[in-house]
Amino acid sequence: MKKFHILPIIVAVGITAACNQPKSTHQSANATKVDVKNNNVEIAYTDTGTGDTTLLFVHGWAINKGYFTDQVKHFAGRYRVVTMDMPGFGKSGKNRDKWNTKTYATDVNALIDQLKLKNVVLAGHSMAGDIVLQAAINQPDKVIAIIGIDNFKGIGWVLTEKDRKEVADAVAEMSKHYTSFATMYFNDYLFSKTTSRAIKDRILYDVAHTDSVIATKAMAEGNGENHEVENLRKYNKKLYLINSDYQPTDTTTIIAKKIPYKLMNIHGAGHFPMVEAPEDFNKAMDVILKEI
Template sequence: MRSIAYLCIILSAGLASACSNNQQQGQQSSSPAKIAIHNNSVNIAYTDTGKNDTTLLFVHGWAINKGYWANQIKYFGKRYRVVAMDLAGFGNSGKNRDKWDVYAFASDVDSVIKELDLKKVILIGHSMSGDIVLQSAIDNKDRVIGLVGIDNFKNPGYQLTEKDKKEYEAAMAQMKQHFVKTATDYFNQALFYKTTTQAVRNRVLNDVAHADSVIAIASMANTVNFDELPKLKQAGKKLYVIGSDVTPVDTTHMVAEKIPFKIYNIHATGHYPMIEKPDDFNLLLDKVIQQL
């Protein structure tokens, strides 16, 4: 149906990603002492692994949690300080607030940076969290040294038409009525590739089925009006994107506005390259980090 198809287009552009994983990554013995982090009384769950002046801060997208970064924590934690967090409303973080937009989620990231006193931070955000880490980079210009999007920033600068908006509203209304079915259809149509394994498919579909639908829908609806192009200018950072070549980035507006960027594509993967092809993903992220 057209509303589902349009939802796929919009969300694949980086406005959302999905999955909530109950598997949480434990800390290694080299991890710093654990500090309780709260953002306006909301508990923010996180893992903190390794020691280094440079910190890789991994942030998930729609309904996802820090468990999806387990392979990256293992790979990079030997050389860097690696922090993976659950945004409020997802994973093991608290739900006791009523704001679920980019700015509220960015403040979760800000609280982690502040409370852990991180000074040389590379922000890495998957899907919806591309916008979240972008805003956090603006909030923390003196601490953030790098900005990395994972399968997002598909077309910065694209402006929704009135027709787009109406179809998006229709898709959201359908999501409110039939959350699991609509989300499942969306994932099957847009987020998996033909080579995506059944294990990955099952993991994602199980996670979205168990997501808090009220928070998930609110966070999805509140991301559509975030204008990435002026925010990229404001951040003043070169944008790095690692994503699937199945849905490549349209760089037209970034080129026109002279926004610095570098795109790395992983061949033939779905929306979750960090778990679908973790070895390829880690090598590309390593390249980005070396440039930073």
């Protein structure tokens, strides 16, 4: 299969897209609810714990809310903890035709409004970094902070015409050979040398068993212009990051763009630190929450 040189750069920026393996058994142990809708699309979620502050976890491309089970267990004794399946993935609805950042942000906002969440800390993994950033811009009175999870690694990077063509070619390849393309992508760019076989199998199973048409559209619609610097300035608060160091975070550009930030690096994990190194991830998040 053709290799696409643009893919590692897309991963580093955080516009992350993403095999037939043994069935995944890692769904969230908390009861899933589906009484929230956004424009008639059901949003599946879990709601655990109580507190004046809510931690709302938003998953990345082609996975689901079950990837935050360890975080629910760790934080629910002190916070209200909510996880959600983004429409098109997990147990949420698929009855719409837009899969872009702005539309997904309204799903997050709908959940915040309908559950009457207060003092919300949004934690978004992978492609959900841009989603929670937009959601925070939409509701500055309700969102007190955002935490990016292995994203915002190359803010300000601009697609060249050559890059655009390669992204288009990658999407075309994915639409024809979804499973083999996704497997290559994850194995080559998103797993670290220490990512366990069990975690790889889990992720590749979930990716292979998502709706390939929606997944491809989400990748295509998410790979437009990079507005992260502009949106971070609109957000106008500190950017908190918990990033794995298998790919470096370009802090030089963050500083040059005068974006306030705090970076917590997770060593020895790939693109999924919340499941690859949950104890280290939770400790990093504890540090951030104490500062917030």
